[in-house]
Amino acid sequence: MQYSAEVMKHFTNPHNQGQISDADAIGEVGNPLCGDMMKIYLKVDRLPLAADRLEDKIVDIKFETLGCAAAIACSSILTDMAKGKNLKDAFKIEKSDIVKGLGDLPPVKVHCSILASDGLKLAIKEYLEKQGVLDQYPEIKNLSLPECFHE
Amino acid sequence: MPNQKIYFDHSATAPVDPEVFKAMAPFFSEIFGNASSIHGFGQAAQTAVDEAREAVAEFLGAKTNEVIFTSGATESDNLVILGLAKPGEQIITSKIEHPAILEACREMEKRGAEVTYLGVDAQGLVSLAELQKAIKAETRLVSIMYVNNEIGTIQPIAKIGEMIKELNQTRKEKIYFHTDAVQAANYCEMNVNKLGVDLMSLSAHKIYGPKGIGALYRRSGTPLKPIQFGGHQEAGLRPGTLNVPGIIGLGKAVELISQDKKNLGEIRKLRDYLIEEILKIIPKAQVNGDLKNRAPNNAHFSFYGVEGESLLLLLDQRGIAVSTGSACSSGSLEPSHVLMALGLNPLLAHGSLRITLGKFNTKKEIDRLIEVLPGIVEKLRKMSPLK
CATH class of the missing domain: 3.90.1150.10 (Aspartate Aminotransferase, domain 1)
Structure with a gap:
């Protein structure tokens, strides 16, 4: 098993690592028993004139991760990708985007990229819920994510 | 720094210890003969193999015809687990064995043998009482590792050996006792008679020898079937051209252990x-x-x-x-x-x-x-x- 140079770069010097004390939403995924745990913090700019809350923009994003090098690198690149995007576009970030961004991931580590994109999706869901508009987005409301990726 | x-x-x-490397060096291009050949090239290799076999036998307190050279401990372990017990018989091992034992045991389960996996206590030690409880008329093989490869715990091999010896005195079908001693060879008592083992797996590359060579000690009279075919080498139990440089390296490596023990x-x-x-x-x-x-x-x-x-x-x-x-x-x-x-x-x-x-x-x-x-x-x- 070997990691790409890009994975090692993000793992060694992760971007956007830490907490946001006044976060507008937090997405928490994984389970310490699985060995991976991830927390995604969002600071969102609420556009007063927009009718669709998914147009609100991620102005800051931070992560905390307990896990292997792949889990940390996936968290790091996810925050890079999501920062500055509106929630609609951020919600579309999938594992394949993360894997591509990292140059590649060993097959046994691909679940880390799912964990990262799920963490962001959950944070967006929490944001919509806090805004009291989650019912308008049934697809996001009914999001069901696995607790653990182990078979 | x-x-x-x-x-x-x-x-x-x-x-690889530089002394081991030095001992092996002539056996690649100079003394390259097939140890099975009767001509001078072959005999030169055979003589060196004999000496290495003596060194390993001496290290274990065994006879030379009880040492079988293999490609390493995975092969030695497989030879024991797959080559001794028959369908219907029971193998007892522990839950903390190396996969070379555990995976071979799972294969034996598919072939109709019963395998009991003993648990360990929180310190990583097998309990003698639990082992004794698991033994029954169908028990044919007990395989317990000497030193665990992850946490380094030393199992009470000599005590288990003694217990099995005692049980065997009144049994119709003998129980054979194997230990994977790969991680123990540098540090522990390796005399097979003091330990009371019938079979023992060794690997050279954990003791400053080369990769791709190991040995199985098999006490005379221990029934074992080969798992590969195609030659008479190692009494037919491990057919294949002898890895002469590797064997020389293993022989030198066990010699160095006694020097290094201090x-x-x-x-x-x-x-x-x-x-x-x-x-x-x-x-x-x-x-x-x-x-x-x-x-x-x-x-x-x-x-x-x-x-x-x-x-x-x-x-x-x-x-x-x-x-x-x-x-x-x-x-x-x-x-x-x-x-x-x-x-x-x-x-x-x-x-x-x-x-x-x-x-x-x-x-x-x-x-x-x-x-x-x-x-x-x-x-x-x-x-x-x-x-």
């Missing part, structure tokens, strides 16, 4: 110093496995709230090579089967680090690890959502 590479992963593999106290001192300092400096850290019945070169830690692989890679970036669990299981997602058998919390099992010292390590190198590791654990803990 930061550019100096430090190797602390001797349970994965050890460097240095064991040094390794133990360094290891104890390492454990003491790490537990003192790093909070929420623990050592896994019994501290008394333990190979003197093994330190196995768990650090709460960090993941082992991340620790390993950050240490590697600072030039220090260690392992999480065992080299064989890196790349797998499951926490170590050994740590789970100990009843360790999976969270702690994921945060484990194995440091295995070798005869060339120095106190300066240990001090470097003690200097670097706390900062790395702290960095990863800061990143973690678990506070």
